[in-house]
Structure formats: C-alpha cells, structure tokens
Amino acid sequence: MSILRSLPRTLPRVATPAIRSYASAASPSISVTSTRSNASAPALANIEASWKSLPAEEQFEVYQQLEELQKRDWKELSVDEKKAAYFVAFGPHGPRAPTMPEGNTQKVFLYTAAAVAAAFGLFTFARSRAKGPAPTVTREYQEQMTEYMRSQNQNPISGVSSEGYKGKGMVTL
Amino acid sequence: MLELLSRLFSPVYCDAPEPWQIGFQDAGSPIAEGIQNLHNEIFFYLIVIFVGVGWVLGSVVVNYSQDKSPIVYKYANHGTLIELVWTITPAFILIAIAFPSFKLLYLMDEVISPSMTIKVVGHQWYWSYEYSDFVNDDGESIEFDSYMLPESDLEDGQLRLLDVDNRVVVPVDTHIRFVVTGADVLHDFACPSLGLKIDCCPGRLNQTSVFIKREGVFYGQCSELCGVYHGFMPIAIEAVSMEKYLSWLDSQG
Numbered sequence: 001m002s003i004l005r006s007l008p009r010t011l012p013r014v015a016t017p018a019i020r021s022y023a024s025a026a027s028p029s030i031s032v033t034s035t036r037s038n039a040s041a042p043a044l045a046n047i048e049a050s051w052k053s054l055p056a057e058e059q060f061e062v063y064q065q066l067e068e069l070q071k072r073d074w075k076e077l078s079v080d081e082k083k084a085a086y087f088v089a090f091g092p093h094g095p096r097a098p099t100m101p102e103g104n105t106q107k108v109f110l111y112t113a114a115a116v117a118a119a120f121g122l123f124t125f126a127r128s129r130a131k132g133p134a135p136t137v138t139r140e141y142q143e144q145m146t147e148y149m150r151s152q153n154q155n156p157i158s159g160v161s162s163e164g165y166k167g168k169g170m171v172t173l
Numbered sequence: 174m175l176e177l178l179s180r181l182f183s184p185v186y187c188d189a190p191e192p193w194q195i196g197f198q199d200a201g202s203p204i205a206e207g208i209q210n211l212h213n214e215i216f217f218y219l220i221v222i223f224v225g226v227g228w229v230l231g232s233v234v235v236n237y238s239q240d241k242s243p244i245v246y247k248y249a250n251h252g253t254l255i256e257l258v259w260t261i262t263p264a265f266i267l268i269a270i271a272f273p274s275f276k277l278l279y280l281m282d283e284v285i286s287p288s289m290t291i292k293v294v295g296h297q298w299y300w301s302y303e304y305s306d307f308v309n310d311d312g313e314s315i316e317f318d319s320y321m322l323p324e325s326d327l328e329d330g331q332l333r334l335l336d337v338d339n340r341v342v343v344p345v346d347t348h349i350r351f352v353v354t355g356a357d358v359l360h361d362f363a364c365p366s367l368g369l370k371i372d373c374c375p376g377r378l379n380q381t382s383v384f385i386k387r388e389g390v391f392y393g394q395c396s397e398l399c400g401v402y403h404g405f406m407p408i409a410i411e412a413v414s415m416e417k418y419l420s421w422l423d424s425q426g
C-alpha cells in the first residue's frame with residue numbers, strides 16, 4: 001500500500017476509497033480546514049455528480065472535512081452531509097466503481113446465450129451418440145408392466161394397485 | 174408439456190418404481206409408516222421456517238430498497254434482544270424435531286424376539302441369501318444367489334433393473350430378522366417401502382428387523398457404491414401368506 005506510506009503518520013490508517021484514489025498525487029500537503037456545518041453545505045451538495053471531476057487533493061479535503069463533521073452528533077448533520085458521507089465511504093467509485101460501463105447488458109446477454117447454446121449443442125451431440133432407449137421403453141411393454149405391477153399388488157394405497165386409480169401407471173409414451 | 178420435456182431432457186428412461194413419482198412408495202411395514210410420518214411432521218416445521226425466513230427476507234427486500242431507503246443504516250450492527258430471539262427459537266425448533274426423530278430411531282434399532290432369521294450377503298454384484306432356520310432334504314440350510322434379470326430375459330412386463338431371478342420370499346405378519354454382511358466391499362441392503370436400509374460391512378454382522386403387513390413384491394437397490402455394477406444388483410422381497418411361504422420352502426428342498 002504505497003499510498004499509506006506517502007501519507008503523514010498522523011492520518012488514521014483507514015484505507016477508505018477516498019485515500020486510495022488519492023494515490024497518484026505526489027506528496028500532498030494536507031491542510032485540514034475546519035468547516036462549519038452550514039459553510040460546507042454548498043460544497044457537499046450533490047457530491048455524487050461532482051466527485052469524479054474533483055482533483056485528488058480536493059477529494060481528500062472533502063473526505064477529511066466529512067470525517068471531522070462525523071465526529072460530532074450525526075443528528076445535527078444536514079441531509080446533504082449525510083448523503084455525501086455515505087457516498088464517499090460506500091459509493092461506486094475507486095475500487096467499487098462498476099467494472100463495466102453501463103449499456104453493455106446486450107453484450108453480456110449475447111455471450112451468456114452463446115455459452116448456453118454451446119452447452120446445449122454439446123449435450124445434443126452426446127445424446128445423439130448414446131445408446132437408444134432400452135427395449136422396455138415401448139407403449140406395449142409399459143402397459144404390460146402396469147399389469148404386472150397390479151398382479152403383484154404394488155403400491156396398493158396410492159399407486160397403480162390402489163382402488164379407483166386414475167393414473168397411467170407405467171405408461172409414459 | 175412435462176412429458177415432452179422429459180423426453181427431450183431425460184438421459185435415462187425412467188420405468189420404475191412409478192414414472193415421475195416424487196412421493197414415497199406405499200408403506201409395507203410399521204417402520205416405513207413411522208418414517209413417512211416423521212417426514213410429514215418435520216415438513217410442518219419446514220413450512221413454518223420457510224414462511225418466517227421468507228417474510229423477513231421479503232420485507233427487507235421491499236422496505237430497504239434503493240428507492241425507499243437510500244442511506245443504509247450502516248452502524249446498526251448489534252441488538253441483544255433480536256440475537257436472543259434468533260438463537261433460542263431455532264433451538265426450540267430443533268428440540269421439537271429431535272424428540273420424535275430419536276423416538277423413531279430407537280424403535281427401529283430394536284430387534285425384539287424375531288420368529289425367523291435370514292442372512293443376507295452382498296457380493297460384487299449380486300446378493301446371496303441364507304435361511305438358516307430351515308434345512309433342506311440334505312440337512313443343509315436353504316441358500317441361494319439372487320441376480321438381476323438381464324434386459325434380454327425380461328418378459329411379460331417384468332421390471333427392468335429391478336427384477337431378479339430368485340426373490341427373497343418371506344411370510345407376512347411375522348417378525349423377521351435380517352443379518353447382513355458383505356463378502357468383498359461395502360454394500361447396502363435397502364428397500365424403501367419396508368423402511369429398510371442397512372449397510373453390509375465385510376467382517377461385521379449388522380442386524381435389523383422387519384414386519385411386513387401386506388402381501389406383495391417390494392423392490393430395493395444396493396445403496397452403497399460398491400463398484401461398476403452397483404446399479405445392477407437389485408433386491409426383490411416377496412411377501413406371501415404363511416401357507417404359500419411353507420410351500421415355497423418345500424420347493425426349495
């Protein structure tokens with residue numbers, strides 16, 4: 001984690017994404033601006049949209065500002081501040097940025113469909129080379145099997161030999 | 174529709190015990206009835222658990238969606254009461270399941286004064302049976318091997334992969350003890366509709382008892398992987414009336 005080494009010792013070793021995305025910045029000079037809740041509000045409003053365009057130094061400043069803010073009573077934070085704090089900590093940026101740009105669902109669908117089709121083709125090929133069904137798999141033999149099972153009193157409670165049985169017995173064809 | 178799918182996708186053609194059967198075979202012994210009752214009893218708890226867990230999961234999915242609750246309450250990570258509830262409730266459910274289960278287990282385990290004993294030996298890949306309580310004309314106990322009927326010998330609706338050349342013929346309404354062992358590797362003597370399943374271990378005798386309540390033919394299969402023909406050593410137990418049983422014994426002489 002080269003990024004942690006480049007930061008001053010005093011920073012708490014929380015590897016938040018804000019710090020990670022800061023890695024490229026060379027030896028930053030950190031000035032913790034003490035901000036009031038109301039003063040920070042405009043800067044933090046709609047941080048989701050502006051975050052990516054911010055330079056790394058400013059991202060770090062926002063991060064620290066939010067850290068300071070959260071040391072106080074959370075109930076006094078404005079909605080914008082809460083949203084910003086949540087976005088910086090858990091939002092889809094840095095390592096949590098989506099791996100694929102939006103609008104690629106079609107591609108994913110096509111590749112998946114191709115894989116399924118290939119698997120089905122392989123299955124069909126294997127089935128076409130397999131031995132055919134056993135000689136017992138004919139309608140005639142299946143009817144015989146049903147009679148045979150009845151003669152042996154099989155499944156007399158709910159199955160073929162039961163009273164008032166409505167099913168087809170062994171017949172599947 | 175289901176049939177069409179089955180013909181398209183089924184790599185084996187099912188022809189026994191009954192096509193597309195998903196329930197139990199009809200019970201032929203008190204033990205099988207007990208097993209099926211226990212299954213139904215436990216299913217009651219399964220439904221309760223399914224409804225409970227489904228309700229919790231569903232309400233989380235519905236109430237804490239991105240739209241309804243965009244900010245996750247990320248610091249809610251401990252609640253003593255809810256933890257007590259979800260620890261103690263499953264414990265009670267497990268106890269409620271365990272009691273009938275153990276009751277049945279110990280009932281099945283007991284072999285109480287059997288009227289006759291049949292020795293069962295599993296071989297690669299056939300079964301051999303010995304009726305030590307009965308002797309033939311030469312004074313030797315009755316014994317025979319039981320092989321699966323090959324496909325080419327099947328006739329008149331005999332069941333493929335289930336019918337054998339020599340069935341185990343036993344009387345109904347009699348306490349029968351099976352003493353089982355294996356001659357070479359592990360096998361397992363099993364018959365679903367009689368609630369019978371017991372390992373055949375080489376160098377060891379296992380015993381179990383069965384009390385068959387109705388006449389009929391009960392099929393089972395070896396139930397411990399024993400080699401390439403493991404699937405081709407079925408068990409067929411034929412339960413007959415006492416008179417028929419005695420005349421069968423005579424014919425074995």
Ligand SMILES: [Cu+2]
Pocket residue numbers: 359360361395396397398399400403404
């Ligand atoms: Cu086996």
